[in-house]
Amino acid sequence: MTRLTSESLMHMAEELDEYDMGLLRKTGCTLREIACQAADVPEADVRAVSISTPVAVIPITSGEGVIGYFAQAVQSIVNYIGFTSFVTNEYDVAGLAEGIERGAKIIFLADDDCFVAINLPRGLVADNAEATARGYVTALKCLSGELRNRKVLVIGAGLVGSKAVRFLKRLGSKVAVFDIDQAKTEVLAREYGVIREENFIEALQQHTILLDASPASEIIQAEHIKSDTVVAACGIPLGLSSEAYSLVKDRLVHDPLQIGVATMLTMAVK
Numbered sequence: 147m148t149r150l151t152s153e154s155l156m157h158m159a160e161e162l163d164e165y166d167m168g169l170l171r172k173t174g175c176t177l178r179e180i181a182c183q184a185a186d187v188p189e190a191d192v193r194a195v196s197i198s199t200p201v202a203v204i205p206i207t208s209g210e211g212v213i214g215y216f217a218q219a220v221q222s223i224v225n226y227i228g229f230t231s232f233v234t235n236e237y238d239v240a241g242l243a244e245g246i247e248r249g250a251k252i253i254f255l256a257d258d259d260c261f262v263a264i265n266l267p268r269g270l271v272a273d274n275a276e277a278t279a280r281g282y283v284t285a286l287k288c289l290s291g292e293l294r295n296r297k298v299l300v301i302g303a304g305l306v307g308s309k310a311v312r313f314l315k316r317l318g319s320k321v322a323v324f325d326i327d328q329a330k331t332e333v334l335a336r337e338y339g340v341i342r343e344e345n346f347i348e349a350l351q352q353h354t355i356l357l358d359a360s361p362a363s364e365i366i367q368a369e370h371i372k373s374d375t376v377v378a379a380c381g382i383p384l385g386l387s388s389e390a391y392s393l394v395k396d397r398l399v400h401d402p403l404q405i406g407v408a409t410m411l412t413m414a415v416k
Contacts, residue, residue: 150382152214154402159222165404166226172396173288178227180288181408184280187416193228195415201231201252202245207238209258220254223407252414254407263414272413274406278380279309281409282357285399286378287317290355294318299343299353302360303330306380310357311338324349325360358385366390380406 166177173180182189201224203217217233224231232248234241245253246266254263261274287293298314300307303325314321315338322341323331331342343349350356350370358366358379366377368389375393379385379400386394399405 150213150216150402152216154382155213155215155219158215158219158403162222162226162404165401169285169399172399173285175285175288177223177404177408178412180281180284180405181227181412183288184277184284184405184409185412185416187412192412192415196228196230199229199251199415200249201229201254201411202241202248202250203231203233204241204245204253204255205233205237206241206255206257212237216256219403220407223404224254224411227408227411229411252411254410261410263410265414270414270416272410274410275305276309277409277413278406279306279359280313280413281405282306282359282378282380282399283310283313283317284409285405286355286357286376289376289378289397289399293355295320296355297322297353298355298357299324299349300340301325301346301356301358301365301385302362302381303327303334304359304361307357307359308334310359311340314357315340322349322353360385368393 170176182192203220205212205217221231221233234244236244251267252263252265263272294317296319298319298321300311300321300323303323311321311323311334322343323334324343324346325331334340335342354372354375356377358381360381362385363383364387365385367387371390371393376397377394384400
């Protein structure tokens with residue numbers, strides 16, 4: 147899991163309304179609508195379930211430890227989608243016990259390598275990588291209007307990128323993938339029949355629909371942005387230079403947690 151910074155999370159609760167208005171303006175969909183589409187769950191069902199499904203967010207200290215404001219940011223997103231949630235006072239196993247004792251039916255917890263939402267009564271696990279891939283592909287579809295038979299470049303073939311490829315192929319997209327590790331793209335080419343891009347600059351020149359799942363910064367420059375370019379960027383940090391960002395900011399979806407967490411939640415109640 148990408149290591150976030152406390153600075154990127156500390157004001158999330160008070161910024162969610164503005165974030166959601168921006169998302170609606172760019173994509174025509176709210177955060178909850180994108181999450182429900184990504185998880186293939188009717189929005190009415192999510193509203194109905196939210197009334198009787200308390201959610202606990204459990205801070206975990208293993209590995210590099212707790213990221214400041216992370217649990218609170220997750221809680222704010224869960225609340226924004228319409229659920230009642232709380233951050234446990236205790237950490238780790240004691241936090242899990244506390245969450246169950248306080249009646250949580252869904253729990254969120256993350257360490258350095260894994261971030262999941264678990265529906266306790268149903269034994270269902272929603273993984274952040276899968277949810278982020280689904281959520282950002284859905285956001286990209288909303289940005290572009292349609293992805294079936296459209297050329298899409300996926301940048302980065304890691305956990306999120308590879309899952310995004312699978313979801314894009316399911317939607318009927320013509321998928322090309324670039325990763326500096328060509329062995330990863332070879333695997334995806336064999337499994338899903340995607341196009342392996344070996345020259346990143348040429349790939350950018352040939353595509354206007356981009357899903358950036360790479361952790362590299364400033365790999366997309368202003369000369370790579372066309373008037374019809376749209377970008378869904380789930381990688382941290384943002385892979386756009388400041389000049390590229392200024393050109394595409396109204397056709398760009400990028401956030402540290404919102405889409406991934408909202409989609410995890412809707413997947414956990416499906």
